Amino acid sequence: MEPKRIKTPIDEETVRGLTVGEFVLLSGRVVTGRDRVHKYLYKKRPEEVDLPVSLEGAVLYHCGPIIKRVNGDFEIVSAGPTTSIRMEMYEPWVIRNYGIRGIIGKGGMGRETLDAMKDAGCVYMHAISGAAAYLVKRIKRITSVWKDDEFGETEAMWVLEVEDFPVIITMDTQGNSLHEQILKRSEQRYRNIINI
Amino acid sequence: MLRLEDGIVELYRKVATSLPADVEDALRRAIELEDGITRESLSKILENIEIAKTEGRPVCQDTGTPTFYIKTPRELSQRQLREIVIKATRRATREIPLRANAVDCVTEKNSGDNTGPYFPIIYFEETDESRLTIELMLKGGGCENLGQTYKLPDAQLKAQRDLDGVRRCIVDAVFKAQGKGCPPYTIAVAVGATKDQVTFLSKKQLLRRLDDQNPIPELSRFEQEVKEELNSLGIGPLGFGGKHTVLSVKIACAARHPASYFVDVSFSCWANRRGRLVWG
Numbered sequence: 001m002e003p004k005r006i007k008t009p010i011d012e013e014t015v016r017g018l019t020v021g022e023f024v025l026l027s028g029r030v031v032t033g034r035d036r037v038h039k040y041l042y043k044k045r046p047e048e049v050d051l052p053v054s055l056e057g058a059v060l061y062h063c064g065p066i067i068k069r070v071n072g073d074f075e076i077v078s079a080g081p082t083t084s085i086r087m088e089m090y091e092p093w094v095i096r097n098y099g100i101r102g103i104i105g106k107g108g109m110g111r112e113t114l115d116a117m118k119d120a121g122c123v124y125m126h127a128i129s130g131a132a133a134y135l136v137k138r139i140k141r142i143t144s145v146w147k148d149d150e151f152g153e154t155e156a157m158w159v160l161e162v163e164d165f166p167v168i169i170t171m172d173t174q175g176n177s178l179h180e181q182i183l184k185r186s187e188q189r190y191r192n193i194i195n196i
Numbered sequence: 197m198l199r200l201e202d203g204i205v206e207l208y209r210k211v212a213t214s215l216p217a218d219v220e221d222a223l224r225r226a227i228e229l230e231d232g233i234t235r236e237s238l239s240k241i242l243e244n245i246e247i248a249k250t251e252g253r254p255v256c257q258d259t260g261t262p263t264f265y266i267k268t269p270r271e272l273s274q275r276q277l278r279e280i281v282i283k284a285t286r287r288a289t290r291e292i293p294l295r296a297n298a299v300d301c302v303t304e305k306n307s308g309d310n311t312g313p314y315f316p317i318i319y320f321e322e323t324d325e326s327r328l329t330i331e332l333m334l335k336g337g338g339c340e341n342l343g344q345t346y347k348l349p350d351a352q353l354k355a356q357r358d359l360d361g362v363r364r365c366i367v368d369a370v371f372k373a374q375g376k377g378c379p380p381y382t383i384a385v386a387v388g389a390t391k392d393q394v395t396f397l398s399k400k401q402l403l404r405r406l407d408d409q410n411p412i413p414e415l416s417r418f419e420q421e422v423k424e425e426l427n428s429l430g431i432g433p434l435g436f437g438g439k440h441t442v443l444s445v446k447i448a449c450a451a452r453h454p455a456s457y458f459v460d461v462s463f464s465c466w467a468n469r470r471g472r473l474v475w476g
Contacts, residue, residue, distance in 0.1 A: 021234070036304075066257050066295045077293060078248075078257040083338040083376050107338075107376035107435060128237050128468045129378040129434050130336075132257040134244035151421075152306030154296055168233055168436075182437050183374055186429040190371040193425060194353060194364055 009057030109180030375435010388450030
């Protein structure tokens with residue numbers, strides 16, 4: 001499988017050119033955000049100027065990394081994806097409001113996020129679930145951190161520089177979702193087994 | 197002589213940064229039967245396991261809710277053991293490091309050291325053995341969230357109070373889980389009289405080796421049959437489709453009350469992290 005190389009920030013044309021099943025190597029800036037960040041963005045609706053970096057064209061990574069302090073500096077130890085579906089109630093608004101072009105996570109997201117991705121131009125980038133030691137090698141540095149005092153290091157927004165970070169597109173801007181396909185297929189079998 | 201506290205820190209290190217050999221073997225065997233992105237992803241998972249082991253990095257960034265199963269000789273104080281476990285937890289969090297996962301539900305503050313009310317989870321059992329045995333499970337939140345408890349009969353699932361009913365619950369839980377919690381999963385099930393009894397007992401089955409055999413022949417057969425049925429769902433590694441939705445199914449039965457029939461289904465992600473320390 002020949003990978004597509006993509007740099008952030010991502011423009012609309014590039015994101016609309018990505019389809020389910022494509023293998024992408026991502027380079028540039030990626031920001032982390034999981035449960036607390038999403039709840040905060042949704043409830044407090046901070047202006048772009050109040051965020052550590054612009055999220056326009058950005059890639060948001062559902063990740064709570066392990067961080068170590070070495071001589072006062074942060075070092076990232078392990079950093080794989082967390083389960084994305086917990087962010088479902090916030091994500092459509094976050095995508096539309098901040099202009100995010102890529103969500104990295106695992107397990108996929110629901111119908112409303114898929115609709116928002118179609119409207120606003122955003123894709124779901126599935127990282128290798130649980131491969132935190134492998135993926136951290138593709139994270140070159142931590143640029144800054146936001147809300148680490150309030151949310152703790154696990155749930156803070158970390159601004160990262162990545163190089164050739166491997167992801168698979170599993171939800172695209174044409175409304176395709178690998179997760180929906182697998183759900184439908186397994187549902188047939190499920191109904192047969194349960195006989196309902 | 198090493199102190200017990202050091203021993204527990206090292207147990208944490210081993211469990212967080214490596215996988216039990218039986219789990220790694222099962223993943224290696226699974227790769228051979230998969231293809232396309234599923235095969236590719238599984239091979240990256242094996243590479244990940246290798247990196248974690250050689251560099252001493254946690255296999256997964258979610259080092260879980262630490263759960264201890266401690267078998268004590270009669271003369272050992274459980275209160276003192278608890279204090280040692282808590283000290284070791286603080287040290288392991290800093291030294292390995294582990295991810296800080298203990299969040300106060302009222303203040304929403306993360307304690308930063310993996311300790312807090314009822315955290316880590318510690319279960320004690322007294323034995324006649326002269327040695328102390330400590331088993332540790334580091335189970336992440338993603339797969340923990342997939343767990344389900346059922347009360348039978350369940351009309352929707354056409355599940356009656358028998359093993360066929362239990363089978364229906366397991367298939368339902370795995371179907372609902374899809375790929376959200378890092379498959380291939382290990383599925384652990386318990387049947388019994390009360391909610392707390394079955395949730396405790398099902399999770400405890402995750403301590404079993406994947407290749408062990410259930411001592412009750414009916415349950416041993418059941419484990420095999422259900423495993424094949426679950427894999428026929430085709431959810432596959434990472435939920436990308438494929439032959440391995442689960443690596444293994446384990447079940448245990450407690451005695452039940454005539455009025456009650458609880459079934460609990462626990463999930464472990466592929467990174468089924470457990471280890472044992474025998475002391476003394």
